[in-house]
Amino acid sequence: MDEVIFEFLSKYIELTEEEKKILSELKFIKSFKKGSLLLREGEMSKECFFILEGCAYSYYLVDGEVKVTEFFTEKQPITPVSYTTKKPSEYYLECLEDCIVSIGSQERTAELMTKMPRLAELGPAFLEDELASQRMKYDTFIKLSPEQRYQNLQKQSPELLDRIPQYLIASYLGIKPESLSRIRKRILK
Amino acid sequence: MDEVIFEFLSKYIELTEEEKKILSELKFIKSFKKGSLLLREGEMSKECFFILEGCAYSYYLVDGEVKVTEFFTEKQPITPVSYTTKKPSEYYLECLEDCIVSIGSQERTAELMTKMPRLAELGPAFLEDELASQRMKYDTFIKLSPEQRYQNLQKQSPELLDRIPQYLIASYLGIKPESLSRIRKRILK
DNA sequence: GTCATTTCTTAACCCAAATCAATGAAAATC
DNA sequence: GATTTTCATTGATTTGGGTTAAGAAATGAC
Numbered sequence: 040m041d042e043v044i045f046e047f048l049s050k051y052i053e054l055t056e057e058e059k060k061i062l063s064e065l066k067f068i069k070s071f072k073k074g075s076l077l078l079r080e081g082e083m084s085k086e087c088f089f090i091l092e093g094c095a096y097s098y099y100l101v102d103g104e105v106k107v108t109e110f111f112t113e114k115q116p117i118t119p120v121s122y123t124t125k126k127p128s129e130y131y132l133e134c135l136e137d138c139i140v141s142i143g144s145q146e147r148t149a150e151l152m153t154k155m156p157r158l159a160e161l162g163p164a165f166l167e168d169e170l171a172s173q174r175m176k177y178d179t180f181i182k183l184s185p186e187q188r189y190q191n192l193q194k195q196s197p198e199l200l201d202r203i204p205q206y207l208i209a210s211y212l213g214i215k216p217e218s219l220s221r222i223r224k225r226i227l228k
Numbered sequence: 229m230d231e232v233i234f235e236f237l238s239k240y241i242e243l244t245e246e247e248k249k250i251l252s253e254l255k256f257i258k259s260f261k262k263g264s265l266l267l268r269e270g271e272m273s274k275e276c277f278f279i280l281e282g283c284a285y286s287y288y289l290v291d292g293e294v295k296v297t298e299f300f301t302e303k304q305p306i307t308p309v310s311y312t313t314k315k316p317s318e319y320y321l322e323c324l325e326d327c328i329v330s331i332g333s334q335e336r337t338a339e340l341m342t343k344m345p346r347l348a349e350l351g352p353a354f355l356e357d358e359l360a361s362q363r364m365k366y367d368t369f370i371k372l373s374p375e376q377r378y379q380n381l382q383k384q385s386p387e388l389l390d391r392i393p394q395y396l397i398a399s400y401l402g403i404k405p406e407s408l409s410r411i412r413k414r415i416l417k
Numbered sequence: 418g419t420c421a422t423t424t425c426t427t428a429a430c431c432c433a434a435a436t437c438a439a440t441g442a443a444a445a446t447c
Numbered sequence: 448g449a450t451t452t453t454c455a456t457t458g459a460t461t462t463g464g465g466t467t468a469a470g471a472a473a474t475g476a477c
Contacts, residue, residue: 101371108367120363123356130367166355167312170362174309177366178297178319181402182290185434206454213370218434220456374464393424407464409426 040091041066044141047089047114051161061155067147071138077117078132084121086142090114093138094202098210099130107210110135110199118169135203185214186222230255233278233330236303240350250344256336260327266306267321273310275331279303282327283391287399288319296399299324299388307358324392374403375411 041063068091071077078084080100088095090111097117099106108130111117121128152158183191189212193200200208209219230252257280260266267273269289277284279300286306288295297319300306310317341347372380378401382389389397398408 099367099371106371108370120360124360163352163355166352166359170355170359171309171313173359173362173366177362177369178288180366180369181295181297182288204454215435216455217436217457221434224456395424403463404465405425406427406466410464413426 040068040139044089044091047116051164052157058155058157061151065147065151065154067142067144069140069142071134071140073134073137075134075138076131077134077140078119078121078128078130080129080131081127082121083125084119084128086144087119087122088117088132089141089143090117091139091141093134093136093140095132095134095138095140096203096207097130097132105207105210107207110203110207110211112198112202116165135207180213185212185218186225188212189219189222190226233280236278236305240353241346247344247346250340254336254340254343256331256333258329258331260323260329262323262326264323264327265320266323266329267308267310267317267319269318269320270316271310272314273308273317275333276308276311277306277321278330278332279306280328280330282323282325282329284321284323284327284329285392285396285400286319286321294396294399296396299392299396299400301387301391305354324396369402374401374407375414377401378408378411379415 041059044066071093077086077088077095088111090113092113095111095117096107097109097111097119099108117132119128119132120130179191180188189208192208192212205219206216209216212219214222233255260282266275266277266284277300279302281302284300284306285296286298286300286308288297306321308317308321309319368380369377378397381397381401394408395405398405401408403411
């Protein structure tokens with residue numbers, strides 16, 4: 040289980056056995072049932088998450104309509120905007136499946152930093168990665184038509200298509216479920 | 229002229245007179261004519277920019293068609309993705325007006341850091357701000373219809389509408405100039 | 418100033434996605 | 448295992464943006 044965390048961190052720094060031990064001891068893990076809300080609109084986010092198992096998604100509710108902005112699966116960190124800005128969240132974070140999640144907080148991160156100072160090094164690199172992928176996401180959305188976006192998703196993350204209900208995929212692509220259904224039909228020919 | 233830079237930096241740290249002097253000495257300023265390209269697709273970006281005067285924009289060329297992703301005006305920093313990733317740029321950066329620009333490079337930044345170590349503090353905060361605004365940009369785009377996006381732009385940055393040709397605004401909003409023209413007419417009633 | 422180019426608007430027609438409605442299939446609940 | 452509820456598909460219709468083409472208005476060049 041801890042391996043999932045180590046694997047993620049190894050993208051940024053090589054962990055010593057000592058450090059792995061510290062992480063194992065200090066980590067805080069929780070399970071959530073499918074449909075649980077990790078964060079509500081209007082709520083202040085005091086926690087950030089790291090998915091060990093399962094799948095979650097973020098969405099806005101714009102006059103009653105769900106607008107999905109992201110899916111998160113194993114090995115993915117979730118840092119809500121509200122967590123960094125310290126303002127109420129404008130979107131929801133919900134478990135799409137039963138989830139096992141490692142939960143971070145300001146305090147726990149601070150404690151971890153003192154016991155393992157090297158962890159601070161990874162901050163800017165992580166932020167840069169997040170920024171780059173966020174920009175890419177926007178740019179791809181701008182550049183492609185709904186149909187191309189679907190094909191792009193199919194190519195980039197085929198797992199998601201098997202795992203996530205189609206009406207949520209549709210929302211993520213910025214279209215209605217009926218339209219996605221037709222796009223799929225169109226492509227099959 | 230330097231004031232513009234100081235004002236920007238004061239969002240993150242208070243500058244001493246000493247530090248202002250260092251900045252004034254080390255800065256590197258250049259002028260560009262309207263239409264100059266600060267960065268080309270396929271090119272490696274070795275520079276980041278800070279607009280002192282004028283206006284620039286970034287755009288993709290997707291089979292011959294311009295897709296605007298951002299406008300930059302006075303007091304705005306431009307950090308091309310290519311500058312951080314060290315991969316060839318996928319988009320263009322062009323001056324929309326005659327521009328006066330402060331230009332940063334890896335080397336000059338390093339030199340500045342040694343003479344003014346406190347500058348490093350601002351790094352993560354700046355990255356966080358960029359990330360937050362990039363996310364907001366995406367989310368706003370997702371949530372709103374073209375018409376709402378125009379009204380949102382009108383409310384958030386009315387200056388841009390007076391300053392930037394409509395066909396580029398249209399591209400930025402993800403629609404064609406003709407459609408923007410129609411939307412404007414629709415709204416006037 | 419005149420001429421040329423760029424930018425903006427308008428109109429007619431086209432098309433993809435939205436909407437509305439109905440039906441089936443699949444899952445969740447009991 | 449029967450019953451709700453949720454999800455996916457399909458059809459008919461509407462709507463808003465795309466396309467094409469023309470002319471008007473603004474801007475720039477000489």
